[in-house]
Each structure stands twice: as C-alpha cells, then as structure tokens.
Amino acid sequence: MTTPANSKNFLLDKYHSLRNYLERDTLGSEVLIYGTSSLMLLVAYAKRKPAYLVRQFKQPSHIPERIINERVMHTGKISAVQQRDQDTLLLIKHRPWLPIFTSNKKLLPVKLPGVKVNANGYSWLQQCLVGRDATFIPLNKSSNQDFVVCQLCLVHPPKGNRLLDVSETLLKLRFAKFAKDVAAGVKRNGKYYKHLQNVEATTTAKEAWLAWASRYPYIWQRFNDLKASILPKQKLLPELVR
Secondary structure (H helix, E strand, O other), rough: OOOHHHHHHHHHEEEEEEEHHHHHHHHHHHHHHHHHHHHHHHHHHHHHHOOHHOOOOOOHHHHHHHHHHOOHHHHHEEEEEEOOOEEEEEEEEEOOOOOOOOOOOOOEEEEOOOEEEEEHHHHHHHOOOOOEEEEEEEEEEEOOOOEEEEEEEEEEEOOOEEEEEEHHHHHHHEEEEEEEOOOOOOOOHHHHHHHHHHHHHHHHHHHHHHHHHHHOHHHHHHHHHHHHHHOOOHHOHHHHHO
C-alpha cells in the first residue's frame, strides 16, 4: 500500500530528475520553456480575441454575436453597391487582422443603419465610395441573414485619422431619410439612432432657413460674404472634397 511519504518521495525524485535533465539539455529546456509560454500566450489571446477575428467575414453568419455585442471595429474595402428589394447594400471585402485565406469574390453585404437611401444617394454611393477603404462596426444582423447592419465610416482625408460617418453624411446631403431598422431596437444602439434622427431634423431646419433666405438676395449675399470672411477657404468646400 502506497503511503503519503512514499508518494512525496516519488514526486520529489521525478522533480529532481526533470530539473537535472533541463540543466543538462539546454536546447530541450529552451524548447519546453518557450513552447509552454507560447501555448499560454495563445490560450490567453484566444480568450480575448478568438481565432475568428483573423478570418475574413464573407457572409453575415460568420460574424459571432460576441463581436456585435462588444462593438469591435473592423476594416475593409467597399467593392460595390447593390439594391435588394427596399434595402441599399454595400458589398465590402473584409480585411481581417491577419489576412489568411482571403477571397476577392466573397463580399460581406452591409446595410447602412438608420437611413433609407434615395436615387441620388445610390448614385453618390457608387461614385464616391466604391473602391475606398472604410471601417465598420457590426450593430445587428437581419433575421434572414441576408445582410448585417453596420456603422460605416470613411477615414477622411485619406491620410488623416478623422472618421466620416456615411449614414450621417447621407442625411446631411439629403440623399437619404431617417428610417429605423433591425438594429434600432437594440438598447445599446439607441444613442446612435437618436443622433441620426437629430441630424435629419437639424438638416431639415437648416434647409428651410436657407429656402427662406434665398427669397431675399441681399440677405443671402450678405450671409455668403460673412461666411467667406470668417471661415477658412478649406471649410467652404464640400466635406468630401476637402
């Protein structure tokens, strides 16, 4: 019968044997130490950033709920614009952190949140956004998995670090109307949708004021002269061509 003392002596013998082996075999000890450290690092990384973060998102089902809940930002290239029934979709080539097994043919269908794009907006998306890099944050997926609703932003200017929200810009240009979608009912998205609604209301009020002012050429001219004297010339240009 094995006694506690015998078990303790057995473990001590094994420990001393392992230590002596590691002291004699430097290469083996390095492989063991670095291999264990690398394994622990990979386990820790996988818990915080799972392996699917380095996989290209080719369809909405590839985006886990955890990514949506944590509002993780991704990057990609806008490859095309497509109209499906009443929805205007942007087809994005997702660029993962570690691009392995990426495909140019498999594109992620993305719907802009909070907007219903009109014909002018569709043309603007085709002419100004296709071929440009963008960041996107998944907000929610459609019930039939046809698309994923994403807050989409362009980095503007191209070499700068200022993000330009596409839904907000469409509302400011009057190329879209505010409309709730599947992501609007999620509590964490409420603040963003409220912001888009306020943008539309502000734009409508500004448009009404400009329509009134245009009936009085003298006031309109004085306003433009005042704006040109106060604002730098760069600010006088439309936002996307600055």
